[in-house]
Amino acid sequence: MSTLEHDTSVRIDSVPSTPVIVVGAGPIGSRIAQVLARAGQPTMLFGDETFEPYNRVRLTPLLGGDAQFGEITLEDLPEESPAFQLRLGHRVVRLMRDQKKIVTADGQLWPYDKLVLATGSHAFVPNIPGRNLSGVFRFRSADDASALLARSFSARRVAVIGGGLLGLEAARGMARRNCDVTVLEHESHLMPRQLDRAGGQLLSTLIEDMGVHVRTGVAVREITGTTRVTGLTLADGSTIDCDTVVICTGIRPNTDLARQAGLAFGRGITVNDSLQTSDPDIFAVGECAEHSGQLFGLVGPGYLQADVASSVILGDYATFTGASPATKLKVIGADVFSVGEVEQLDVRKNVQSHTWQDGTHYRRIFIERGKLVGALAVGDWSQASRIQDAVNQGATVYPWMLFRFRKTGAFWSEDDLDVTAMPDVAALCNCTGVTCGQVRGALRAGCTTIEAVGAETSAGTVCGTCRPLIGEMIDAGAKPQPVPLWKPVLALSTLGALAAAYPFVVGHVPLPTSYDPASLRDWLWRDNIVKQWSGFILLGLIVAAFAIGLRKRVRFTDRLGSFDAWRLVHNGIGLAALVGFFAHTGFSLGSGWNLALGLTFMGTILVGSIAGIATGGDHELRARRIGSARKPPRRLPTWAHILLLWPLPVLIAFHMLASYAF
Numbered sequence: 001m002s003t004l005e006h007d008t009s010v011r012i013d014s015v016p017s018t019p020v021i022v023v024g025a026g027p028i029g030s031r032i033a034q035v036l037a038r039a040g041q042p043t044m045l046f047g048d049e050t051f052e053p054y055n056r057v058r059l060t061p062l063l064g065g066d067a068q069f070g071e072i073t074l075e076d077l078p079e080e081s082p083a084f085q086l087r088l089g090h091r092v093v094r095l096m097r098d099q100k101k102i103v104t105a106d107g108q109l110w111p112y113d114k115l116v117l118a119t120g121s122h123a124f125v126p127n128i129p130g131r132n133l134s135g136v137f138r139f140r141s142a143d144d145a146s147a148l149l150a151r152s153f154s155a156r157r158v159a160v161i162g163g164g165l166l167g168l169e170a171a172r173g174m175a176r177r178n179c180d181v182t183v184l185e186h187e188s189h190l191m192p193r194q195l196d197r198a199g200g201q202l203l204s205t206l207i208e209d210m211g212v213h214v215r216t217g218v219a220v221r222e223i224t225g226t227t228r229v230t231g232l233t234l235a236d237g238s239t240i241d242c243d244t245v246v247i248c249t250g251i252r253p254n255t256d257l258a259r260q261a262g263l264a265f266g267r268g269i270t271v272n273d274s275l276q277t278s279d280p281d282i283f284a285v286g287e288c289a290e291h292s293g294q295l296f297g298l299v300g301p302g303y304l305q306a307d308v309a310s311s312v313i314l315g316d317y318a319t320f321t322g323a324s325p326a327t328k329l330k331v332i333g334a335d336v337f338s339v340g341e342v343e344q345l346d347v348r349k350n351v352q353s354h355t356w357q358d359g360t361h362y363r364r365i366f367i368e369r370g371k372l373v374g375a376l377a378v379g380d381w382s383q384a385s386r387i388q389d390a391v392n393q394g395a396t397v398y399p400w401m402l403f404r405f406r407k408t409g410a411f412w413s414e415d416d417l418d419v420t421a422m423p424d425v426a427a428l429c430n431c432t433g434v435t436c437g438q439v440r441g442a443l444r445a446g447c448t449t450i451e452a453v454g455a456e457t458s459a460g461t462v463c464g465t466c467r468p469l470i471g472e473m474i475d476a477g478a479k480p481q482p483v484p485l486w487k488p489v490l491a492l493s494t495l496g497a498l499a500a501a502y503p504f505v506v507g508h509v510p511l512p513t514s515y516d517p518a519s520l521r522d523w524l525w526r527d528n529i530v531k532q533w534s535g536f537i538l539l540g541l542i543v544a545a546f547a548i549g550l551r552k553r554v555r556f557t558d559r560l561g562s563f564d565a566w567r568l569v570h571n572g573i574g575l576a577a578l579v580g581f582f583a584h585t586g587f588s589l590g591s592g593w594n595l596a597l598g599l600t601f602m603g604t605i606l607v608g609s610i611a612g613i614a615t616g617g618d619h620e621l622r623a624r625r626i627g628s629a630r631k632p633p634r635r636l637p638t639w640a641h642i643l644l645l646w647p648l649p650v651l652i653a654f655h656m657l658a659s660y661a662f
Contacts, residue, residue: 019044019085020313021102021112023092023257025053028286028302029118030074031458035310037084044110045077045084046102048091051142053077055461057299057329059145063152063173069142076455095261097279114281114313117269118306119254121287121297123166126249130223136245139170151244152177159232159242161220163190165327167248168207172332174246175212182213182240184232189216194327194338195376196346198355202362202378206334251297253288268295273319275309283309292322300326300427303434303458326388326427337384339391340366340374354402356409363409367397383411385469389426428473429466434459439473448474482619484564492571493612499578500606503598508588525586535659538580539652545573546645571612574605593658597651604644611637 022033025047033045047053053074061067078084087104094103101109123140125131137151138144152174160171163185175181183190189200190207204214219235223245232240253268264270264278268290275283275291285305287297296302301323311318326339345351345366351373355364361379365372365387371394375387389395390411405411424437434457442456450470454460460467483489509521524530548570581587581601589598614621614634627633 018042018100018111018113020114020116021046021110022116022118023102024118024120024286024288025049025086025088026118026120026286027053027055027057027074027299028120028306029053029116030077031303032116032118032285032306032310033084034076034078035307036313037078037081039310039314040083041314042082043084044087044112046087046090046092046104046110048089049142050089052088053086054142056141059139059142060169060173062142063139063145063148063170064176066176074461076458076461092257095257095282097261097282100281112281114283116309116313117257117277117282117284117288118286119257119288121251121253123247124250124252125247128161128220128223128247130225130229131247133223133225133229134227135225135229135243136223136247139166139173139246139248140251145173148174148246152179155179155244157242158182158244158246159184159240160246160248161232162248162250163187163214163216164193164248164250165191165329166251167246168332170246170248171207171212174244175210175332179244180213181211182215182242183207184218184220184234184240185214185216186219187216190214191336191338193343194336195378196342196364198357199362199364199376199378202357202360203334203336206360206378207332210332210334212332251287253290253295255288258284258288266290266293273321274312275305275320276312283313285309291320294322296323296325298325298327300429323392326391328384328388334378335380337375337377337381337387339376339388342366342374342376345374354406356405358409361409363405365397365405365411367402370396372397381409385428385466386426387411392427428469429457429459436473439470443474450474483615484562485568486616486619488568489571489612490616492568492575493609493616496571496574496578496605496609497613499575499582500602500609503587503589503602504606509582509586521586524583531584534580534584538577538584541573541577541580542648542652545570545577548573567615574608574612578605593651593654597648597655600644600647600651604641604648607637607644608641611641 019042020036022029022043022045025045029045029047030053033043036043051069054069055072055074058067058072062069062072077086080086091105092102093105095115096103096109099111100113100115101111102115103109123138123144125138130136135151137148139148148170155174155177156179158174158179158181160167160174160181160183163183167183167185168190171181171183185192189195189197190203191200195203200216204216208214220232221235222233223229224231224233224239229243229245231242232245234240255265255269258265258269258277261279263282269277269284269288271277271284271289271291273291275285275289277284286302287295289296289305296305304323305320308318308320325341328337330336346353348368351366351368353364353366355362357363361377361381363377363381364375366374372387372390373394374391377384381387401411404413424435424440426436428434428436428439438457439453439459442453445456447453447456450460450467453470453474460470524534548566585598589595589602611634614632614637618627618632618634621627621633627635
């Protein structure tokens with residue numbers, strides 16, 4: 001790119017048009033640059049690191065040797081073009097708001113139309129004596145991971161100060177390098193921001209079972225050694241021998257640029273609902289932004305902020321109203337889930353909590369005025385995504401849901417967990433905040449693999465725990481396949497439905513007004529012997545239908561044909577039973593007990609035929625989003641058919657007793 005010499009040592013780079021400049025090439029900054037560039041808005045992305053933009057969440061597998069750096073880079077950045085330019089290794093040192101320019105460390109000036117600060121945060125290092133000794137590390141960036149990776153070849157005993165997310169991730173990475181690792185947390189339990197005492201203690205037990213030592217409720221007084229680390233002295237006077245210390249005691253927002261430029265700030269850079277700072281042409285997103293007095297240290301809310309800010313920059317109306325803090329990850333092999341302000345909910349008045357524990361699984365929910373406001377779990381929980389969505393929506397907790405949770409640890413029955421039935425607004429990817437609706441949009445746009453959906457929406461590109469759900473949506477989104485023999489099933493069921501509806505719509509076939517010995521109707525409905533035979537034949541058909549319905553319990557019929565073939569036989573028997581009922585009654589439903597029997601019988605056939613139509617047309621119905629693979633359209637009429645069958649034996653018995661007794 002050519003440059004123009006300025007009358008000072010500062011130079012101005014020429015660009016095709018005044019771009020939007022994004023400062024910070026982390027996941028959030030890269031997301032907003034991607035959205036803007038795809039919309040045709042000239043965008044420049046500045047990163048002070050020389051590494052390609054990468055997924056910070058996946059630094060742990062990099063440290064543990066489970067991934068190479070190329071596997072954790074962000075793959076969805078646009079190609080270099082007039083609409084997008086990436087400037088790595090360009091540290092921004094000053095904002096010139098009056099001239100709408102930024103200044104980089106090499107002395108260049110870069111003009112902007114709009115500016116987005118996605119500067120993230122830095123590791124907080126407490127004022128511990130000895131913190132500057134050789135052998136003391138942090139774990140926040142790719143540089144930190146590289147330094148620890150090099151150190152792991154000589155490290156033997158590692159002490160990690162901090163039992164939060166970063167500390168446990170660092171411990172996991174160093175443990176994978178065969179180091180003897182001890183985690184120290186000054187609070188009473190691990191992950192105090194995300195878990196309660198019981199959950200934190202269970203997590204400690206699981207982590208210790210994996211070979212990592214844990215000490216909680218104790219602070220570090222000093223890092224000992226002369227030139228290199230030799231150990232730690234704790235507040236209780238005890239000591240720990242170690243040759244390496246990793247400090248993971250939290251993060252602090254990077255606000256230096258905003259402070260120097262005179263932008264409003266508190267703990268972070270103050271922004272409104274449009275993510276604008278006190279300068280309407282400057283936006284802030286991610287860990288550096290403070291919205292309504294709250295900082296968001298997770299990537300999911302940051303992605304939401306990036307989407308809102310990019311929409312506002314492009315001239316659309318959008319607002320950010322906050323997000324419930326949610327964590328779902330695997331910590332040293334143990335699944336941890338937390339949503340809501342768990343730390344505050346534990347002491348807030350009018351909040352009730354309920355727990356469930358089974359061995360290595362622990363779950364707790366928080367309910368305020370009948371609404372679900374928070375939850376946490378240690379151990380895998382298949383319903384975690386639904387729980388997060390319920391907390392975000394303030395879902396009502398009904399008594400039967402609470403009863404099920406306290407008994408089984410589940411909030412919904414497994415039949416209610418079909419991801420294809422989740423609403424469009426439900427969060428599918430906790431890390432990125434991508435909803436089911438966005439994934440469905442990607443599928444409609446032609447994405448057919450998990451990777452393609454990730455490239456389009458960012459879902460599944462952070463921790464990867466939602467990838468099975470995305471796969472389930474892809475499978476469900478494929479063209480539904482018809483059941484075997486669907487055409488004859490559909491044809492027989494349609495005939496059955498029409499015939500069963502006849503007496504309800506048209507009525508019965510009347511008897512002749514005078515006796516005619518040559519009349520078929522007289523022979524069928526006035527000859528007692530014929531009436532008995534038709535009745536017993538009909539009874540035999542009903543028994544046969546019952547027997548076939550029980551084949552799932554008595555599986556000897558498997559040797560005589562497939563389920564699909566027997567379903568067709570069942571449909572045929574249903575049609576034959578209709579013919580038998582007509583031969584026996586002429587579709588006259590009678591009165592009293594006979595009326596109850598007639599209504600129940602015809603209703604059973606009618607509902608069963610509807611179930612058959614739903615079975616034969618299942619693929620067409622699901623293609624129109626009527627039902628799903630887990631909740632097929634035939635489900636409701638099938639259960640209604642089964643329920644209507646149960647009164648039939650009693651009603652038939654009454655009918656036979658009445659016929660022979662009177």
